[in-house]
Amino acid sequence: MAGKYPTIKAYVRPDGSVGIRNHVVIIPVDDLSNTAALGAAKLIRGTVAIPHPYGRLQFGRDLNLLFHILSGTGANPNVYGAIVIGIEDNWANKVADGIAKTGKPVYVFGIEGNGDLRTIEMASRKAKELVQEASEVQRTEVDLTGIQFSIKCGESDTTSGLASNPALGYTVDKLVDLGNTVMFGETSELTGGEDIVAGRISDPALRNKFMRIYNEYVSIIESEGVDLLGSQPTEGNIKGGLSTIEEKALGNIQKLGTRPITCVADYLDPVPRNAGLCFVNTSSAAAEAITLFAAKGSVLHFFTTGQGNLVGHPVIPVIKISANPKTIKAMSEHIDVDVSDLLELKVSLTEAGERIFNYALRVMNGRLTAAEVLQHDEFSPIKLYISA
């Protein structure tokens, strides 16, 4: 039955969202709860703990962002159900409430009054039930539409701007045309190409919002009395031939494809499932950006690299794409899709873009990515400022 959309075999969640993995996550709300979360994950096969260093004495927008990221990660369509563990019940319940809105099972455990060992036991018993339930959920055939994706590049070099990013741009156009959401970010790394990005946002209010977010980000950097010369481009970028932030940005935006930008999201804004091409305010650090994209609902991340970035995520697969033949040879275990023949002009942009798209279909249907198998489970919430 050939319909309008390609189909994938995926997990349909109670809220109608579509996931491509079926994780049971154990989320610590704060640094103190990492030990219990990791303890339960060690006992129960099929769980994934997501330890992080934050969650104590944060306040205001920074605290809200942490809740947004922790709840969003549990609510991600790739998650079947979640265990939330916190030193205190109040904040743990806040995180759990955000996950429960999606209709999936969530259980909360507070460590105060119990200690680590009793908490680990209680959490492990519930996690065991969740894993067994999850193991019976079947993939079903669904249309490839209304699904959220995200893109970012890292350890970029000029091969990114020449080949891997334009090829990904083709894939992005195709996903957007099918009625999906594709998120991109890297606010400060748009410097030198920010006017091009702004020019692709036709709605004046959204365009103003983008420019406000961009200018605010740059002014925070400058308020420290420095600029990013010395850290942007990075040592790896420079080794790969990138000389300035402008050159890096112009290569970076090649991966945005050609469709209009129809969505602009600040840190705390939700991103709808059929938003099209969507700018999300993020840092340009790979794990921080992917962590925020996943919290906003991305189920699969596309990552182009020149010199070889390793990043993964505990809940969403990350597909690595490279056009640099030296990197592909030296770091072969990390690269999923080789488009070096596009750099060598042996294939067309369409052929390289279709190769990425077809690989993504396999990953959506269950094939594990290099980062998943190599256990690259980076989880890095963005922290906006000091704690109290």
Next chain:
Amino acid sequence: MPRFAIHNREDNVGVAIEDIRAGDEAQGVYIEDRSMGPVIKALEDIPLGHKIALRDIKAGESVIKYGRVIGVATRDIKVGEHVHIHNVKSIKWGNLARR
């Protein structure tokens, strides 16, 4: 066989798509339609991914790639020379610290 690529016809730099050795007569190619561009004699080694000057660029002149300014030449650059952080700098960043 082309050995460096040119993003835009306005550009004054190309990008090596394989390692180019000093003295090589390297063939360029335009990305947009894959038509052949200029042949440039490399004055220095240009590693894969690094930039080669397509014409003389005077100190203070813009370095153009993607048809856009990616920085400014900090010294005179001869056609065929390696263009990188030793002879080009950002116009966006790099001035603030000296304010």
